[in-house]
Amino acid sequence: MKSSLLKIISIAAILLVNIPAFSQTNFSSNLIGLGVVVSDLERSLDFYVDGIGMAKAYSFTINEDFSIRSGLSNGVAVEVTVLKLENSPNANEWKLMSFGNKQTExxxxxxxxxxxxxxxxxxxxxxxxxxxxxxxxxxxxxxxxxxxxxxxxxxxxxxxxxxxxxxxxxxxx
The missing domain is CATH 3.10.180.10 (2,3-Dihydroxybiphenyl 1,2-Dioxygenase, domain 1)
Structure with missing residues (x-):
């Protein structure tokens, strides 16, 4: 009985000591946002929102100045529409944007x-x-x-x- 109790206490102590090591991360969020350049934004929104059932969360614009300073583009502005599986802060983001280009392949x-x-x-x-x-x-x-x-x-x-x-x-x- 003493031996079993000692084993349980030892295992619990090892787990408690190692929990901080398992929870350490370099990331400030456990979510991933993925940006997808599409050929036709309206057609893609129709597919993802009305077909798949994703929710429109919000939109934002990357302006010409920021696109250059950030290295995202060479000064081309773009509207980004963010979709989620549910409109929650804890949901990954599927970011759709279009530059009006036809599909290259x-x-x-x-x-x-x-x-x-x-x-x-x-x-x-x-x-x-x-x-x-x-x-x-x-x-x-x-x-x-x-x-x-x-x-x-x-x-x-x-x-x-x-x-x-x-x-x-x-x-x-």
């Missing part, structure tokens, strides 16, 4: 057909409503979707208007 057929960001994964509470909205928008479904992953979860794969693959995972209902 054809859409990839598969994730290995390019480099850089090729896909994102979105976990949903129910796939059927998303599937219905995307079908109404004539979005092409890739592979044999929905594909069962286990008893409860299914996988759906689509592409946004510029070719980024969107993995949707969740129960059908």
């Amino acid at each position: 054809s859409k990839p057929g598969y994730i290995q057909d390019g480099t850089g960001v090729q896909y994102i994964t979105i976990n949903v509470k129910a796939l059927n409503p998303v599937i219905k909205r995307l079908k109404e928008k004539n979005v092409k479904f890739l592979g044999s979707t929905p594909t069962p992953l286990n008893q409860n979860l299914h996988f759906v794969l689509v592409q946004d208007p510029d070719g980024i693959f969107i993995e949707l995972i969740g129960p059908l209902e």
Whole structure:
């Protein structure tokens, strides 16, 4: 009994001493914001907001001066629309912007057909409503979707208007 209690106290002490080491980080936030340059902002907003179901959180402008000083562009201003899975301060940001340029490459057929960001994964509470909205928008479904992953979860794969693959995972209902 004494031996078991001593082991439990020892394990607890080791964990308490090491917790600060596990929680130390170089980051002031645990969120990632990803900026995506799209060919047609309205078309992309329609896909992500009305099709996928993301929420418009806010917009901001990167003006000519800041674009030069920051190194983001060579003086081209741009309006950025920030989308989130839910309009919460604790949600990652999907930042869409367009410079009015046409897509430079054809859409990839598969994730290995390019480099850089090729896909994102979105976990949903129910796939059927998303599937219905995307079908109404004539979005092409890739592979044999929905594909069962286990008893409860299914996988759906689509592409946004510029070719980024969107993995949707969740129960059908």
